[in-house]
Amino acid sequence: MYLVVRQSPRHYNFTRHTEASNPPLPDDLVQESVRFSTRIVTAAIFLLLPLSGPRAAEPLRVVILGFDGADPKLVEQYMAAGKLPNLSRLKIEGTYSRLATTNPPQTPVSWSTFSTGINPGRTEIFDFLKRIDGTYVPEFAMGTEGKKPFLFGAKTPWVLGTGGFAVLAALGTLACWFAPGGRRKVAMAVTIVTAMGGGAWTGWLATTRLPRQVPDAINHRKGVTLWRWASDHGVRARVLHVPNTFPAEEIPQGHMLSGLGVPDIRGRIGSPAFYSSDPGLKQRLAENQFSIEFVELSAATGHLETRVVGPYNKPFFDYPVDEALASLAPGEDRAKARQRVEKELEAKGVSRRLDLPLELEVAENHLTVRLEGQQQVLTPGEWSGWFVLTFPVNWLVDHVNGIRGIARFKLISVRPHVQLYLSPINFHPAFEPIPFSYPKGYAASLLSRLGLFKTLGWPIDTWTPSAGLGDEHLFLEDMDFTVRKEEEMMNDFLKEGKDRLYIQVYDFTDRIGHLWWRLLDPRHPLYNPVEAARFAGEMEKAYVRMDDIVGRARALLPPGTMLMVCSDHGFTSFRRGMNYNTWLVKNGWMALKEGPGGTRSLEDLFDRGETGEFFKFVDWSQTRAYAMGLGTIYVNLAGREPRGSVAPGGEYESVRQGIIDGLQSYVDPQTGEHPVLRVYRREEMYRGFDPSLVPDLRAANGENYRVGWQTALGEVPPNIVEDNQKVWSGDHCSVDPSLVPGILFSSRKLIRENPGIQDIFPSVLRVLGLPPVEGIDGQSFF
Incomplete structure (x- = not known):
């Protein structure tokens, strides 16, 4: 900062006076002197301010x-x-x-x-995927789905029943004080019966209409934010x-x-739905790797009745099945037990999945969508507004805190075949079974300011275009x-x-x-x-x-x-995919008991079935390494893996070095390029890591290469390197960070x-x- 003091030119006639005849100074001279002195002092203050102490922290x-x-x-x-x-x-x-x-x-x-x-x-x-500890099964590294007790867990019926009894008994006892003396005994008897009945009814209600457990989410990230x-x-x-x-x-x-x-309301990273009367689309989606929910329509015109695929009814269906299986004695047939319990639940009217009826009216040049009492008419290329969806569980849950989501449709075509797109179903901002906002209710508070908005963590749908459905306009409009x-x-x-x-x-x-x-x-x-x-x-x-x-x-x-x-x-461009498990098999690091398995999809990370086994075809006794995730490679280490075959120490290091040398020297026979720029040991990348968790090696691709689609989920495709024929054509996930x-x-x-x-x-x-x-x-x- 610079302060410039300017003084206007004035001329004064100063005359020497004796003390005895000292006249007063002119008023304008006094005023000017004061002003000049003030400016000098002010300038000095400003010039000295930087020396008076430290400045306040900037910026604020x-x-x-x-x-x-x-x-x-x-x-x-x-x-x-x-x-x-x-x-x-x-x-x-x-x-x-x-x-x-x-x-x-x-x-x-x-x-x-x-x-x-x-x-x-x-x-x-350290990756999108990691192993579940003590298994060969992948899961999302960011976080996993868990369970937490609802209210008091298994004790909820007893606590609420006892509480209901106590409240009714207290109210009845109070009423007895006002009853005529001769009727007090009758009133007390009625009170006891009513309290016992009310308590029993409350306990029954809690047993049949309230869950013992509800889904929870666990974030695996460590460190203070x-x-x-x-x-x-x-x-x-x-x-x-x-x-x-x-x-x-x-x-x-x-x-x-x-x-x-x-997640979306189904617990997925984003699962859109595609409705079509085109039978050829179902065949095209036979190897659906992107969790698209394809719904085939029975006709291409007129009134059609179909469904919106909803969330799984985990608290009332999956969790009771899990509890029943956990109580089985060793050696009991788990598959038969599962089937028995599922049939018992279905006989009680408990559905595994909470779908909604959807009505479509297909006309010559438009389509009418009727869903949950809401109706919108769409022409080809048009998006709907938000539909608010409520998925029924039972009357009590629905009344207290029903499952609510929001989604939009886009009509792609009505001729020659109906093609109707439904976005992933987001949680309604006012429905947070697991909080996605802070403080509590913050997302709901934004509704009055912003209206409805997406809550899904992957809000722009890349899965539908990647599966070859829709077109560029669908993506651009959604974006x-x-x-x-x-x-x-x-x-x-x-x-x-x-x-x-x-x-x-x-x-x-x-x-x-x-x-x-x-x-x-x-x-x-x-x-x-x-x-x-x-x-x-x-x-x-x-x-x-x-x-x-x-x-x-x-x-x-x-x-x-x-x-x-x-x-x-x-x-960078993703032209070719490198299949690490295929390379490991062909170079003697992995052994198979039978031919490679089928195509896997993101859905397999959620629906693992009874065993959760991914590498069913691998001969672990002869396997020294396996790949999972986006370029990560694990040594089949004895004492860490469930069927480990490699001893710690010298053999472990020998396996790692052999894989490093082999992958870094491998040349793509079609292009003459090195798909792998460098293979990193974990200690070269990180410090302070958990050796039971972090992969032993990471293969970093060069430009224009990425890990193959099926290798990420642990599969063994036929070829080591293959063309990427998907719209998902640019990437970074397994590329060397320097690129x-x-x-x-x-x-x-x-x-x-x-x-x-x-x-x-x-x-x-x-x-x-x-x-x-x-x-x-x-x-x-x-």
């Missing part, structure tokens, strides 16, 4: 906008072309750098490190849609809407609908300006990257020049939209706010180079003036 607020999968190559290309003026301005005024990602560069892995400042070995989120640490130190925080924040975390001085990890509501949230909250720490993650940059790369890469197996000419420009539009979001955010922020824009990883860094823009300049995503946590703490977290892996770049 931090806003972080995350864009999942925003690729630095595309960002730099579009900035150079003048397409991203707001990000370009942020780069000039502050900083732009490529941001080193995690190993592996996967969304839940990277954002977990962003959230905690520690490496994936310590967060224990940035927002929790800030909140614990007095900073008000708001966190929107950060991946792997489900269930919603308690933030004493803040708010949260969970991101990736929130626009989703992002508009997210933009509305951001605008509303930033205008409000109450949060010192504001974090919001958009995921549309990732989702379009997965589906659109085939339109940008002429060497991709699915590249079509006609489609590329029509749709390739949508990628640029998505990045321009990202830039517009940044510009609107900057316009809403008061001076002194630090703005940070980042992504967790970039992208797919993220982006980092900051309104404040960095004091060092080569920032990593783990460094954001301590950097934000420094800006906010908060104490550091001891022992984290990140280091501040401010």
Whole structure:
């Protein structure tokens, strides 16, 4: 700050006077002298202020906008072309750098490190999938479904029955005091009978209409989060849609809407439905790897009655079956017992799945949807508004807290065949059986401000296009609908300006990257020049939209706010898939008892059946290693795996080295390229990890390669390398992290180079003036 003191030119006639004849000074001279002295003192104060003590911490607020999968190559290309003026301005005024990602560069892995400042070995989120401890079965690494007691669990009927008896007995006893003396004995007898009957009825009601257990969710991420640490130190925080924040975390001085990890109402990552009268579509979906619920319609015109596939009735069907099986004596036939219990439940009218009747009226050029007392008429290409769906359990549950969801339809065609799309069914914002917002009821409180909004953690449907259903317009329209509501949230909250720490993650940059790369890469197996000419420009539009979001955010922020824009990883083309289990078999590391199994889908991660066995065809006695997940390889280690064959120590290291050498030297016979850039030992990637949990090796692909679709779920396809013939054509998950860094823009300049995503946590703490977290892996770049 510079203070310039200017003095207007004035001329005074100063005459020497004796003491005896000292006349008063002119008034204007006195006033001018005072003004001059005041200016001098003021200037001195301002000049000395910096020396008087430390300045207050600046800036007072931090806003972080995350864009999942925003690729630095595309960002730099579009900035150079003048397409991203707001990000370009942020780069000039502050900083732009490529941001080193995690190993592996996967969304839940990277954002977990962003959230905690520690490496994936310590967060224990090191892949989308991991083994269930003590088995060969995969499960989602972010979190798993559990159970928790409802009210008092198995004691609920007894507690409520006893409570009902006590309440009625107390009321009756009180009434007896007012009864005439001769009738008190009768009144007391009536009271006792009524209380006993009421208690018994209440207990019966609790037994037949209330569950003992209800679903719960367990987040496996370890480490203290940035927002929790800030909140614990007095900073008000708001966190929107950060991946792997489900269930919603308690933030004493803040708010949260969970991101990736929130399931749909069926407990899936997102399971859309597709209704069609085209018999050929069913055959095309025979190998449905994306959990699409296909419903075949009986006709192509007129009145049709079908169903909306609802959630599983776990508390009243699956859990009683599980309890019955758990009580079996050793050696009893579990399959027969399961069948018996299921038939008993069905005879009582208990359904395993809570479907809803759906009526369709197909006319020449439109279709009418009737569902849950709601009706909308659609023409081809038109989306419906939200349908609010209530899935009936029983009259008591429905009345107290019924299962509510929201979904939208899109009519794709009525001729020659009906094709009707139903989005994944989101939890209604006012129905949180497991909290996806904090504080309690926060999502519901937003309804009056924002209207209905998606709650699903994977909100943009990539599964339907990847299965070859719908078209580019379906995806683009769904993306626009989703992002508009997210933009509305951001605008509303930033205008409000109450949060010192504001974090919001958009995921549309990732989702379009997965589906659109085939339109940008002429060497991709699915590249079509006609489609590329029509749709390739949508990628640029998505990045321009990202830039517009940044510009609107900057316009809403008061001076002194630090703005940070980042992504967790970039992208590369996914032309060919590398099947690691096939390579292991053909190179003697894995042995099969019979031929490879069939095609697996995401649904297998949920519906494991009785045994939950994935590798049924593997001869574990002769198997030294197996692959599961997105590039992770496990040694079949004795003492850790249930049927381990490799001894710890020298043999373990020999197996690892042999696999490293073999994979890194392998050449794709079709392209002459190395599909695997590098194989990492776990200790090269992480420190402080649990050796019983973390995979022994990770194979990192080179550009244009990714792990094969079936290898991720433990299968053994026929070929080691195969073309990727799916619309899901861009990826990053199993690629070497050096090839797919993220982006980092900051309104404040960095004091060092080569920032990593783990460094954001301590950097934000420094800006906010908060104490550091001891022992984290990140280091501040401010």
